[in-house]
Amino acid sequence: MKPQTTVIIAIVTAFLGLAVGTMINRSGPETTAPGEADGERSEAEIEIEQLRERNRILQAENEAIARESDRVEKDIEEYRERIAELLERRAERAAAGESAPGTVPDASGRFFMDRYNGAMKKVDWKSVGSSMGEMSQLIAAIVPSLSRGEAPDMTKVGKIQKLNNNLIAAAALVQQDMPGAGINGAFSNPAFMVNAMSSTLTAVDKPLTDRQRKLIETIAADWIVADEKRRKAYDETTWTVRKLYEEAELKDGFFHDAFAVMTPEQVEALSPEPSRARVRLDLFSSSLIYVQRVRHVPFTETSEVIDFFVNQGLAGFRMNDEEKVRAKDMVTAWLDEVPTNLLFRETNALDLEGMVHSDRVTAWAKLEADMVKRLSETIEFDEKRTNLARMVGGVAVPLKKPDDGE
Numbered sequence: 001m002k003p004q005t006t007v008i009i010a011i012v013t014a015f016l017g018l019a020v021g022t023m024i025n026r027s028g029p030e031t032t033a034p035g036e037a038d039g040e041r042s043e044a045e046i047e048i049e050q051l052r053e054r055n056r057i058l059q060a061e062n063e064a065i066a067r068e069s070d071r072v073e074k075d076i077e078e079y080r081e082r083i084a085e086l087l088e089r090r091a092e093r094a095a096a097g098e099s100a101p102g103t104v105p106d107a108s109g110r111f112f113m114d115r116y117n118g119a120m121k122k123v124d125w126k127s128v129g130s131s132m133g134e135m136s137q138l139i140a141a142i143v144p145s146l147s148r149g150e151a152p153d154m155t156k157v158g159k160i161q162k163l164n165n166n167l168i169a170a171a172a173l174v175q176q177d178m179p180g181a182g183i184n185g186a187f188s189n190p191a192f193m194v195n196a197m198s199s200t201l202t203a204v205d206k207p208l209t210d211r212q213r214k215l216i217e218t219i220a221a222d223w224i225v226a227d228e229k230r231r232k233a234y235d236e237t238t239w240t241v242r243k244l245y246e247e248a249e250l251k252d253g254f255f256h257d258a259f260a261v262m263t264p265e266q267v268e269a270l271s272p273e274p275s276r277a278r279v280r281l282d283l284f285s286s287s288l289i290y291v292q293r294v295r296h297v298p299f300t301e302t303s304e305v306i307d308f309f310v311n312q313g314l315a316g317f318r319m320n321d322e323e324k325v326r327a328k329d330m331v332t333a334w335l336d337e338v339p340t341n342l343l344f345r346e347t348n349a350l351d352l353e354g355m356v357h358s359d360r361v362t363a364w365a366k367l368e369a370d371m372v373k374r375l376s377e378t379i380e381f382d383e384k385r386t387n388l389a390r391m392v393g394g395v396a397v398p399l400k401k402p403d404d405g406e
Helices: 002-025 037-095 114-124 125-147 155-172 182-187 190-203 209-234 241-261 264-270 285-289 302-313 319-334 358-378 383-391
Strands: 294-299 395-400
Touching: 002 294, 114 155, 114 190, 125 190, 125 264, 155 182, 182 190, 182 285, 190 209, 190 241, 209 241, 209 264, 241 285, 241 358, 241 395, 285 358, 294 302, 302 319, 302 395, 319 358, 358 383, 358 395
Parallel strands: 294 395
Antiparallel strands: none
8 A cells, every 4th residue: 555655645746846836937027017017926926825725735635645544554454463363273273183163174165065954065156156256247237327327238137137046046055054134144144155255256267365265264164153152142032123233244244354365356356346235236245134124215304204214114013193292202312313424324326226335224223223122112112012123124224315416
């Protein structure tokens, strides 16, 4: 990052020097008609002052770039420490004659084949890899038209649907044995995903190196253990929505660590930037578990959000008129506490089609779990309503409509 930052600063400085030099030359001595000198000098002074202000702005931008560079350097150092930790842990396991938890060396180069009752042995990984590789790029190719609110190329859409059928078939083979929220939860399990990543990168001629394979196996093993601990912490009183967003957060951690040991080209092959982390668009992110669980709620005024929750989002609790009045007061107070950078977060055509970023969904899932808890206290839920609250597994995502002309 340091060399790139230096180049950016050098370009900015060169441009500034040229501009100031040009203005100084213009304001230099020259022959003028009587009575014009003061006016021209005043105009030049104004231009110079504008350039000085521009200079101050550029200096501030350069300082921001330097701060960002420092942050990136810190991230890189953290990644290095993480990789060193993973290698050390793997060496310890090897010295003890152990492989990563739940896996044994596999001649096919696959990971964790003996876990989950050997369910992943039934998967055609070559088909999964070629399907996901092609599908990721086809999705990225239609994102520009979707972003403009236009109909996508239907030929590409048809290919995407056909390829998706291959993935559904693969997920169905492991769903019974592999934990996760529904079929997509099984599909996005770290054990499945690490094999899908390896197979996809091989299919697109960007295979993992031996070192990357060792690192990513250890990363996946760590997150598999973390997921087991997460699930063991639940009991029959745990709310479904909590399980959902905690699973999403855990898988975000896995993808973050896995991508950290890949090259930018490998990451782009798996999760192209235009579709990255968006529900219904990204095949390698926690957004997978939110498919068919998200309802987007476009609004112009916040009163529309309040009305939605009182009359639709919470309709399953069958509140009477008096309870609705109390619920409305509670929802109004709750919405006032929602961070403005979430409630009024920029929205585009993709968002309005429900293709929102997974972190946005997770944020609202947490807030809505709190809202329902408050509702249970406001109208004093009986056992039936309490059980209904525990089963809520969907997330409403309010989306501020862009102003006219945007």
